[in-house]
Amino acid sequence: DVKVTQSSRYLVKRTGEKVFLECVQDMDHENMFWYRQDPGLGLRLIYFSYDVKMKEKGDIPEGYSVSREKKERFSLILESASTNQTSMYLCASSWYNEQFFGPGTRLTVL
Amino acid sequence: QQQVKQSPQSLIVQKGGISIINCAYENTAFDYFPWYQQFPGKGPALLIAIRPDVSEKKEGRFTISFNKSAKQFSLHIMDSQPGDSATYFCAASDQIQGAQKLVFGQGTRLTINP
Numbered sequence: 001d002v003k004v005t006q007s008s009r010y011l012v013k014r015t016g017e018k019v020f021l022e023c024v025q026d027m028d029h030e031n032m033f034w035y036r037q038d039p040g041l042g043l044r045l046i047y048f049s050y051d052v053k054m055k056e057k058g059d060i061p062e063g064y065s066v067s068r069e070k071k072e073r074f075s076l077i078l079e080s081a082s083t084n085q086t087s088m089y090l091c092a093s094s095w096y097n098e099q100f101f102g103p104g105t106r107l108t109v110l
Numbered sequence: 111q112q113q114v115k116q117s118p119q120s121l122i123v124q125k126g127g128i129s130i131i132n133c134a135y136e137n138t139a140f141d142y143f144p145w146y147q148q149f150p151g152k153g154p155a156l157l158i159a160i161r162p163d164v165s166e167k168k169e170g171r172f173t174i175s176f177n178k179s180a181k182q183f184s185l186h187i188m189d190s191q192p193g194d195s196a197t198y199f200c201a202a203s204d205q206i207q208g209a210q211k212l213v214f215g216q217g218t219r220l221t222i223n224p
Contacts, residue, residue, distance in 0.1 A: 004153070030209075031209040031210070033212075035214075039217075040119065040216055040217075041216060042114075042116070042199055042214040042215050042216040042217045043154070043199065043212075043214040044214070045211065045212070045213075048209055048211065050209040056209075058211075059213075090153055090154070092153070094209065094210055096210075097142055097144070097159065097203070097210055098144075098156050098159075099156070099210070099212060100155075101153025101154050101155065102153050103151065103152055103153050104153055
């Protein structure tokens with residue numbers, strides 16, 4: 001089975017902190033994605049990566065950056081966390097058309 | 111601007127009934143329309159998907175109906191069961207840099223009453 005793991009299920013940070021969310025996939029997928037999920041808004045794409053060290057902005061990249069140094073690992077970085085970044089963050093990797101999601105990290109910024 | 115609009119936001123159906131969730135899209139470049147199912151505490155998982163060259167796809171109790179001219183598609187769950195209670199997301203995609211980029215609807219929380 002494809003497995004996408006995220007480093008934390010729950011995370012609490014303070015405003016202004018630098019936050020790292022880690023995602024690892026074990027199926028050698030080329031493409032990886034970061035979404036945030038908010039009630040009533042569905043899933044919104046933050047960034048995606050189609051190859052190692054390659055990245056593309058999604059629909060809501062402001063306040064975020066990403067890093068992909070190895071094929072299996074895709075990191076989301078909040079440079080200076082703000083309260084409006086409190087959300088559920090979902091990582092995914094894809095094989096052709098199907099995206100496989102991790103369990104999510106619920107981030108609270110105080 | 112929400113490119114994929116989903117309704118209703120929540121839905122309650124009796125066991126054995128038919129659950130229907132609707133989606134509408136704007137971008138005619140979309141070429142793949144999946145539905146994802148999400149249980150509490152889990153990430154979404156692909157349920158069923160359709161391409162715009164067919165009008166219907168059925169997998170077990172789940173059917174997608176697709177109307178290209180109206181730019182609408184819907185998910186029908188026949189003989190709905192309590193185990194179908196979950197949040198459902200429609201999505202639409204196009205290819206960017208070889209990656210399938212998905213745009214999701216707002217989600218529908220489905221509750222099946224026993």
